[in-house]
Amino acid sequence: MNKKEVNVTLKWVLKNLNPWMILCLFIFGVTSSFEGVLNGYILGYIPRLNVKDGNSLIAFYIAAVLSYLTVYVSLFLFSLLMQKAIQTLNEKIKGIYFRANFASSFNNPNLDSSEVLNNMTSISKQIEEKYFEPLLLLFQSLMTVISSTVVVLMTNPVLGLIYLALSFMSLLPSYMGKEKMKIKTDMWSHSNSNFLAITRDLFAGRFEITNFGVKKLFMQKFDHSLHDEEQRYYQLNAFQYVLQFISWLFAILITLTPIFIGLWMAKNNILGVTVSTILTLTLTADHVVGGFRQLTNFETQIQSTEGIRKISWTETKTDQKIAQPVADNKLVVENLSVKRGDREIFKNLSLSLNENDKMIITGPSGVGKSTLLNAIAGYIPIEMGDVKFGGHKLKYSDFVFISQNIWLFAGTIRENLSLLQNFTDEELVASLKKVGLYKELGSKALDFEIKEQGSNLSGGQAQRLAVARGLLRHKKIFLLDEITSSLDHQNADEVHRLIYQLPSIVIEVAHNFNKKIAQENNVKIFNLAQNTK
Structure with missing residues (x-):
């Protein structure tokens, strides 16, 4: 018997991808990350244009087109490469999972092929959607955060820091409600599991329930379990709406306060703040916070797959050669x-x-x-x-x-x-x-x-x-x-x-x-x- 284990980690992913693919993903991930910056920079530049100078307008138009073209071509190529990388990784993980079950089946003769197939499909899909994709997109989001932060601070360091500080306040409602949300999610999950178990039990025993005349009692049990599951689900969604409402209230302050501060600074000619500066910061700072939200979401998804990314099995050595004569055939x-x-x-x-x-x-x-x-x-x-x-x-x-x-x-x-x-x-x-x-x-x-x-x-x-x-x-x-x-x-x-x-x-x-x-x-x-x- 030979104990084997494969742990799907970042190191495993990098090992199973072509170095050229990794390099291209890095390059296109960096260049496509400027998508969030472009709108703020280009629209913020408009007030500074001399609309009476035709050459300046043409140059601005060509530069804007080329910038957008570069970003979207990069985004397109990054998306294609990401899917190709996921294809490669899916082939590897499905191959490992099947071979692991194939080897382990010698210790479990009753293992059903449909069960293996369903598990392989389900687990590989979870790893694809909650590990491979988030892992690759996490890098792109990180680049978006970095590029947006750099543009914000370069535009105006002082006002930029104000924008960033207030923008990060939008994360507070979800952060403060994180633990309570987890509790409510766990309560609903537990209630849902109980409801499904009761449903399966009742359906499996439907003939006995009918024969013994206890249908009414068991239907009451079913209705009680159903109500409890749906009530927990309502409480979970209601709490999400409460957090969303608080976020909307924060959004009013976060959106309008830095604009008001910027206009006041522009009015008093403080630190060279202009309407152009305010436009650029308003449109760009949000991508920093949005990028952080994505990073947090991707990290959560990645952590949720930790258990299924460890595949271990016991392999029995087999001799595939045609049997050779032996001295004593006993x-x-x-x-x-x-x-x-x-x-x-x-x-x-x-x-x-x-x-x-x-x-x-x-x-x-x-x-x-x-x-x-x-x-x-x-x-x-x-x-x-x-x-x-x-x-x-x-x-x-x-x-x-x-x-x-x-x-x-x-x-x-x-x-x-x-x-x-x-x-x-x-x-x-x-x-x-x-x-x-x-x-x-x-x-x-x-x-x-x-x-x-x-x-x-x-x-x-x-x-x-x-x-x-x-x-x-x-x-x-x-x-x-x-x-x-x-x-x-x-x-x-x-x-x-x-x-x-x-x-x-x-x-x-x-x-x-x-x-x-x-x-x-x-x-x-x-x-x-x-x-x-």
């Missing part, structure tokens, strides 16, 4: 013990099978037959014991594991048999002939198109194709879990006659089996219940 299970929680499934269980031996593990339902097979394969953790083949610890390359649900994917027989590895057509055809599939699938059996989940193959054909996969790779051990439970007797007997003739060790878990065919092929019967008392 499978030995020694003192195998398995627990699930506090429940002991079996203890000190031992088995020994020589080359080409066949064994059926049987016993009542729930005794642990499939658990034993999964423990031998190494698919579930064991409490103690060893499983050895040919003197070494059993590896994935030694065996093929076949259950009643055969994994088949949309593609040709060639692809499903070779599993995208390099085998000659002669090798593939030979393995199909050994399981009697070659003639059944027509003259071009390797090109036969399998539909999704093998819906156009019979159960017996799917089982034999799985056996052919093992034969193709010269597997010396076949572990079979209830592979004929969903087949009719004729197909089940056909599959059993095939597997009992395999030049390999076969261990089959079976609840029902044809005793006559088993006796004819000298198959050992291992009753798990009898051997674990």
Whole structure:
């Protein structure tokens, strides 16, 4: 077992992006940040123009057009590059998440593919929207704050500081109400979770609720939970409106007070303040505060993803090579013990099978037959014991594991048999002939198109194709879990006659089996219940 972890941080982002892309993002991020400055600078310059000088007006127009063009082209290129960067990072994070679940699934055989897919899509989307995008936009906002601050202070340091000081007062309402907003948000979130849980429980128990005549009582419980959730939601929104109203009151003072101070300074000819200065500062200072608001918002989003940006998993080393002959083709299970929680499934269980031996593990339902097979394969953790083949610890390359649900994917027989590895057509055809599939699938059996989940193959054909996969790779051990439970007797007997003739060790878990065919092929019967008392 090998413990691995990926922590998606700024360092990880920079490592996975092309250096040229990072450089271009930096350049266009800086130049596009002047969007907030341009309006204030250009409109503030208008009162100083000599409207009677045509050349000055033309020069001003050309300079303004070029400035806006530079900023918006930069903004366009920054946006394109940002999306390309997000594409690259999304590919990386989805790849890591899938590989992590793929590796961890060996310790969780019940892991559902739809669950993995939904989680991968959901988590990667959250990381994209609340980490990658805010991280890239945070830099641009920081540049906007810096460039706007520089322009404000260069225009008039004293009046500029007054504008900035008063503008930052607009942050006070949200800052002062931050803790209370968090409390109200948590209260609504808790209430909403309770409401959803109650809704799920009531719907799941709808038949029992109806049968026992308690529908009215449970509907009252539902209505009470619904009212509580909606009331909490109203209180949350009402508090937001209160903060917004206070912000509007602040806005009156913040907008008009610096203008009044500026006009008074201009009237008294203090520090060279003019109407042009007031226009520039009024239009520019707001971008400083707006930039800070964005920075705070981006920081909050980034922090909210801290938990999901740490992806850890345990990877089991696998040997993908075709099994090679060993000196002693003997499978030995020694003192195998398995627990699930506090429940002991079996203890000190031992088995020994020589080359080409066949064994059926049987016993009542729930005794642990499939658990034993999964423990031998190494698919579930064991409490103690060893499983050895040919003197070494059993590896994935030694065996093929076949259950009643055969994994088949949309593609040709060639692809499903070779599993995208390099085998000659002669090798593939030979393995199909050994399981009697070659003639059944027509003259071009390797090109036969399998539909999704093998819906156009019979159960017996799917089982034999799985056996052919093992034969193709010269597997010396076949572990079979209830592979004929969903087949009719004729197909089940056909599959059993095939597997009992395999030049390999076969261990089959079976609840029902044809005793006559088993006796004819000298198959050992291992009753798990009898051997674990």
